[in-house]
Amino acid sequence: MKSKSKKYIIAITTCIVFTLTLISVVSGRPFRLGRLPDKGESFGCGTCHENPKGGGKRNDFGEDWRNIAMKSGDRYVDELAKLDSDKDGYTNDKEFAANTHPGDPKSKPEGINDPIAEVIAKGKALFNDTKLGTTGTSCNSCHPNGETTGGQMMDMKIPTLKGAAATFPKFKESAKRVITLSMMNNMCISMIMEGKSLKLDSEEMVALTTYVTSLSNNEKIKVGDGK
Ligand code: HEC
Ligand code: HEC
Incomplete structure (x- = not known):
């Protein structure tokens, strides 16, 4: 049993x-x-x-x-x-x-084959985003569509950004050194918009700088030109 x-x-x-x-x-x-x-x-x-x-x-x-x-x-x-x-x-x-197959190389997204266009679009969105600062303004508030309101900020004239990238790197009195375009973008973020500086190699800064640089397409580079 x-x-x-x-x-x-x-x-x-x-x-x-x-x-x-x-x-x-x-x-x-x-x-x-x-x-x-x-x-x-x-x-x-x-x-x-x-x-x-x-x-x-x-x-x-x-x-x-x-x-x-x-x-x-x-x-x-x-x-x-x-x-x-x-x-x-x-x-x-x-x-x-994109609803394409992650395990089949023949299936891949169409239409986003232009990484530059994608990054410029992202940078433009950031340019219009008030979240970069704490003053309720975006880059676009002072540099509408990359140009200038024509106004003033403290005792500085707001410059247009069309052609600006072609003059960087350049010496900035306020920084007391030669700075790159990304560092300049950070100066506007931290000193004017009272926000947190972006890491220079962050995705955000690369996008922002790519957008601002695209405003100088076809300009001749003149490193150090202007103030
Ligand atoms: C997200 C990925 C994924 C999906 C979706 C998936 N599987 Fe699997 N499957 C695996 C992996 C990884 C293994 C190997 C590990 C294991 O045995 O659990 C496996 C193992 C198996 C096995 C075991 C033995 C063998 O043949 O290797 C069977 C049967 C199986 N899957 C059937 C299915 C069926 C039916 C579906 C859909 C209803 C499915 N799986 C969906 C990832 C997946
Ligand atoms: C409140 C107004 C204001 C906002 C907002 C602002 N800026 Fe500026 N920007 C200025 C002023 C004023 C200057 C001139 C500063 C100087 O020369 O030191 C300037 C200068 C610049 C320059 C240098 C242009 C050149 O020709 O040297 C760049 C690039 C720039 N801004 C980008 C940006 C970006 C990117 C943002 C958003 C992250 C931004 N700015 C937000 C007012 C602003």
């Missing part, structure tokens, strides 16, 4: 383990769909697997998922978002934003 019930328990246990394994193989791991930024709406199981029905071989994104996401509780973490799993020039985040 004792050994019989032991056998019985083993049989049941085996059965349960087998069923669970079967369920997990047959149903796959559908929970992962819900972990994707688009909930798997664009490519389903095929977001990570070569077979669109799931299971089996994984594509490059699926492999990165296994190596990175699974270490963080099966989550789409920042590190994975910033990777370009299929090496087509677009990060996984950009691919999800």
